[in-house]
Amino acid sequence: MSELSHQLEPAAPPAPPGPAARDSWRSRHRFAASLTRGAGLAGVVLVAMVCLAGLFAPLLTSWDPVQQVAGSQLLPPGAGHLFGTDQLSRDIAARVFHGARTSLLVAVIAVPAGTVLGILIGLLATTRPLADLITQRVFDVVLAFPALILGVLLALVAGPGTPTVITVIVVTEAPIVGRLIRSQVLRVRELPFVESARVIGAPGGWVLRRHVLPNSLEPVAVHVALAFSGAIFAESAMSFLGIGVRPPAPSLGGVIADSLLYIEIRPWFAVAPLAVVVALSVGFYLIAQALGKAGRD
Amino acid sequence: MRRHLLTRIGSGVLVLLLASIVVFVALRLVPGDPARVIAGTDAAPDTIAAVRAQLGLDHSLVYQYWHWLGNVLRLDFGTSYVIGGPIGSLIGHGVANTLVLTVTAVVVAVALSLVASIAWVVRPRRWLDTVLGTLVTVSIAVPPFVSGVLLVLVFAVLLPVLPASGIPPEGYFASLDITAQYLVLPATCLALPVAAALTRFLSEALRREWRQPYVLTARALGTPARRILTRGALRNALPTFLTVLGLQTGALLSGAVLVEAIFAWPGLGQLLTQSVGARDYPVVQALVLLSVAVFVVIQIVTDLAHAFLDPRVRLEGRP
Amino acid sequence: GCSSAVDQAKQASGAAGGTLVVGTLSDLTPSAIYSQSTTSMTIGRLLYDTLIRYDRATGTPQPAVAKSWTVSPDGRTVTLALRDDVKFHNGRPLTSEDVAYSLKTYASAAAASQLRPAAAAVTAVDTADPHVAVLHLAHPLVNLFDLLEFVLLTDRETPDQLKAGEQFIGTGPFKFAGWQRGQQVRLVRNDDYWNGAPKVEEVDLKVIPDETALLNSVRSGQTNVVVDASVQALTPFRGNDAYTVEPENIWDVNYYIGANVTDPALSHRAVRQAIAYAVDRERILHEVFGDTGSVNSAPWSPDSPAYNQELATRYTRDLTKARDLLTEAGGAPAQPLRLSYNTALAPAKSVAAIVQNNLADIGIKVELEPLDGAALTQTLNSGRSQLWINPHGFGQNSPATLATGAAPFKPEGNLSGYRSADYAALVERVWEQPDPDSAAAHAAYDAYTQLLSDEQFVINLVSTTVTNVYTGSVRGVDWNTYKYLILDKATVK
Amino acid sequence: MTDTDASLLRIENLAVSFGTRSDRARAVDGIDLDVAPGEIVALVGESGSGKSLTARAVLGLLPDGARAEGSIVLAGTQVVGADERTLNRLRGGVAAMVFQEPQTALNPVQTIGRQLIEALRLRPGFDKATARDRAVELLRTVEIPDPERRLDWYPHQLSGGQKQRVVIALALSGRPRLIIADEPTTALDVTVQAGILDLLRRLRDETGTAILLITHNLGVVADLADRVVVLRDGNVVEEAGVAELFRTPQASYTKELLAAVPRLSTTDSREAGTPAEDRVVDLEGVSVVHPGRGRAPAFTALEGVSLQLRAGEVLGLVGESGSGKTTIGRVALAVTPPTSGTVRLLGRDPRTLRRAELRALRRDLALVPQDPAASLDPLWTIDDCVAEPLVVHGAGDRARIRRRVAELLDAVHLPAAAGRRRPGELSGGQRQRAALARALALSPRLVVADEPTSALDVSVQSRILELFTQLRAEFGFAALFISHDLAVVSEIADRVALLESGRIVETGPARTVFGSPAQDYTRTLVAAVPVPDPAIQRRRHSPSEKETP
Ligand SMILES: Nc1ncnc2c1ncn2[C@@H]1O[C@H](COP(=O)(O)OP(=O)(O)OP(=O)(O)O)[C@@H](O)[C@H]1O
Ligand SMILES: Nc1ncnc2c1ncn2[C@@H]1O[C@H](COP(=O)(O)OP(=O)(O)OP(=O)(O)O)[C@@H](O)[C@H]1O
């Protein structure tokens, strides 16, 4: 054997992170860059605005979100109350800003949790026929249940509240991601470049992590873009049905649900919470889209 | 292929069975007692006991399940605790209404998403991208209960051009234009989020196809872009599309619950919420079973469609 | 060439003498026909008759199927003379047997009727004369006429069909013509009605379970009448000539805070009184009920014989008194109290929020527990509840009806777990008054009300009523003292 | 159309650039080119010199992010900056294109018949039936056997060469006045290649179709072209009539190119390798049958193949497209298991190995895939693709691997900048070199090189082959060298095996087999190899020796 091949003996500690790490650095850079311009930036600005509003809610409005001031029911926006007051004489601005915290918290916990869970289970499904059979049937059962009914039943059993909302979103999110991942993996696994990685003797885990998974993530990324908006919607829908965040804690969905009864006579009641929900969903969407684009290029 | 189908059906039955157990147990874990609902708040304990006995709720859970399952296998879903009457006919009415609504919504959603995605991919203009993207997001971001309320307010109340709620009084086939007017608002409301989701996935899939070399071949032959997309690329993108559509059926049923309430559409969604509220066990069980069955069937159909659409699968039975 | 669905719907419901479309939130529950429920309130007096009818202005009983009656001096025998021209929808004439059957039905446990105790006090019915029913009572019944207005005369030959919702045979002004479950009930005019055929040919009950949708259906002309709309939703209808907004003047919707006296935190009377002093009833009345009704710290509606001005206004917001009472009881409960309410009742949600806020002012921490109707009932009956917001009824008639039949008040097994020999004796005393208007009776009512007022296991807040909306073309909608809809004389232009 | 201009296609000062305004890279930098009606112009040049981009620019089909400047006038219409509708009128009808990589040029879910018929129906005057007839005719023209039946086949049921022929048929469907053929015969074996070249010539002669031919095969150029344009680094370095160019090349690069052309050597001037005794590959009676699933009948891809490869030996595998060359390669890499027969790799039967052992075995095996475009992960940079085997087998730390990758890229003559791009951003030849670098990364003991130079220009090819030889000498790896280019095989292989329909029909030392073929089939093959000498080629085609002045 020549000297070159001697050099190549695995004397050094095996499998250094080498080029992969470099790649991830570069992609991180690319992803970060994609958020500093165009639509990505707009998304960041939108979400950041809502985040900041939630974070600095006490500075933006001096009211407590659950404080009721007798005699100031359904006041229009004005000096004392930025967005007016609600049917229980509470400051809408305070409720919206604090509600945004809740909605953000729900989205930021539930979606990644559901996605990761879905990816793990989806991958598990592709390993063995039996695992596939079981996970697929479990997914079927979960997916086949209308999500709302799942939510209603869960809320009835566990009681309403933020953890219930998060659980419902995770439980309904995971199977969708799992399905997507599974079908993508089955497809990508057959592509020539995956075979070419196997041919060089790459272990199964490596092939999965480095080739199959990254090339399978595109539809998942698209889905996740929607899922953030979906989570915010799910929270609102559950609050609308009275199974969301436990009152009197504010949540965007709760404020919207309250406002709908007055949509005609006090239209401004609905404006602020709806604007924030739309801003959040659009923001999340733009971010996810920008990241997706960055991942593709 | 046939063996594949048989295993799919087998697993479908398994799913139904699992789901039936889940719903049966979950319902009984939920606090609230149908007997109390029927007897009313003011009822005395002996009244409630009498009602419980009448409903057969005094037996053990296993016995109740076994008994119910046995009946279901004979296609007897029992009678509604609250509204009375055999569940078969109860659901029968709702099924037709929900079917009309959801199928219309699916058709609208599919049509909208096809048009939007093809336009989106064929003419990759920045402004169109942004406008469509934002529209798509907003229609996801604004939940049906909000869009529904707004739609009704504008089109049925402020400028009353469309009926606010309900189904055509003389049936769907008496006069198609009347039917259409009744359907417009609820179907739009139900279709929008589905259309938005489909558009996202479809346009993404089409864009991926658009980067394939065969598209270049077709373009080099002078094939107009729209034709390439509709003839070739769309078909390649269809499996993804179908999968997403299949998954959206669950969302559709959930959406139907909200939309039917807002538009007073007497379908299964309404029946379902009412029955959950009243702890009308047999009705909820039957409805969940039905929706699971629909889902299972859709999955099998999607599967077959997949196989049919991809010759590599059809001819060689690869996954 | 395109016809408008909007115009079509308006025409169908607005035709002269034509169809009256009543929108309702929930569908029929046939088995609930014997209790005061949505079912009995919508179809009870349309399909069936009652023996007497209260004149709501004076509170005196008027003849209906019973054209006259005599009560024996000991109050234990009641002789009802029945009209001889009353026929069931299937043509069978109504006899005293039917009266006996109906009373017996209401006395059974399965009927789940709130007036079951009163019906059970009827020990026997003498049916020797088909047109005279002689009721033998176990004891004098102060709420006899409450019972006679409550009991619907149902057909004794088809109880099973009634339970299954297949046949609704009565003697009432309308005949059952079909039920699409979950959607609508069709009733047609009974041309042979003994009191003269109604004006409208048909009444349709449309089930629209969402409140906003229900009200929109009136506005888009798809329904003519909506019964029991929440005050918040009514604003757009007010001051609009196209609609009539009419509160039913039966002030028997009494929102109260229930307190579980078996719970250590609430077992001390002073705590409950402190709560009663802490709540801002005026605000609740104004903000939640739009000033429809009155603040009330007693269960009686202003036209009830038991109404007592002093006790009705005994508790008004007074934080000093409330705090003093709390101190007397050893301070506010250490743990937050659970306040349950029914999420399906929009007012309950708001009342709960206000109560939570009010109680915070005296240092009582409250956690809201939103539950759906079924779960709330379960919680209340389980004895695990602490505080809850709910409405109770039956404050409008004889106090005995409430005291014996309403779940929060029953001497045995009430929702608060309140038990005392005094209380049971007082209820007995109220119930067995032979003459509801006698001084003795009034003394008994006052004693009973005083006890309730002192004990505060039911902390009454406001008395309000149900509000209906009609399109401008509708006239003559009426109801009985239990809010059973009466359309005998209703018209729709 | 009546263009006063004599040329059908006139390209003036064409530049194609990539990237943003600030970070602009010019891939094509001021090319001038003319094609007259009925003329065959060959575009040759270094891989990555901008041939494909020029061709795509003519039809307005540049990849995303590319920008064309300058002027391209096609049949009197300006193409640069034209809108889609104008372009669509030109595409297919005036000019058609045959793309470089046939594997993916067809829609996988449509039958080839449908794709042909669709293309035909874009033209006026075709209804379904006539389009179908014409489609059959076109398939027959490109020598697809049994065309009526093949109409209903899907692309994946065809061999690479067959696919390429379908792509050519597609290009012909609109009876274009100009065919732009980007490496049209890359994937074809010489006999089919000869057929295609005949076909193109016939087209020109009979219908006056002009052809812009992009190829690196100077034999093909000599065979077909009237005029030759030589590109390098996005510039035209020389342009001349074919005979003149071959006779008296002016530019030094042209000279270099011509010198590098491999010739089918039939005289045994080189000493035969001295193969060691240990067998790297040992196939014994191997058959591979693709089971017929669904409606597809079972297909025997290999039948009773026995083959030995000793360490350090290069076995050339030749044979027509679809004869099973790739399949043998896959068997030898333990990717495709044989249906029957035994396989021993480095003395071990891969079927008896456990997973870890198989992985260890794979360290010593390497593949240069036939289709590098699909074999490189589209999300990875070239650097990472090349480094992957090193990382997987833990061959040193980060810095060392990086150094090694740089060495490898340099060895295959890829610029370091290419390493930071993704496969989609490279030219076909660059991708192929990247694949080669990746295969050689671990100094394997067996290399299966499946058409490793098919997309390379001759100068790079010769350097690559040199490198290959050199590395072989250094590491002593054995190689299964699959190629349809008999000249290349004759240069590099110690022995050749000739495949026909899954069977080995002739085997022996390269010079012997090509010099004195024993089989008719071999003789046909050898005769079909185009010689890089226009004079000889012309004589071969025209018995009347009608020479162009
Ligand atoms: N999408 C792209 N992005 C960036 N650079 C590209 C892209 N496509 C091609 N290039 C670069 O443009 C140059 C010319 O590419 P082109 O495909 O025209 O080469 P070629 O002459 O056809 O080579 P070959 O003979 O190898 O096919 C190459 O250096 C290539 O790396
Ligand atoms: N999965 C498969 N199912 C059925 N037939 C197949 C399959 N893969 C390859 N074949 C057939 O096996 C035969 C040999 O294929 P192979 O790829 O080995 O040809 P090749 O000699 O490499 O041809 P080319 O020079 O065109 O690449 C071909 O006829 C091909 O159609």
Ligand SMILES: [Mg+2]
């Ligand atoms: Mg090229």
Ligand SMILES: [Mg+2]
């Ligand atoms: Mg091959």
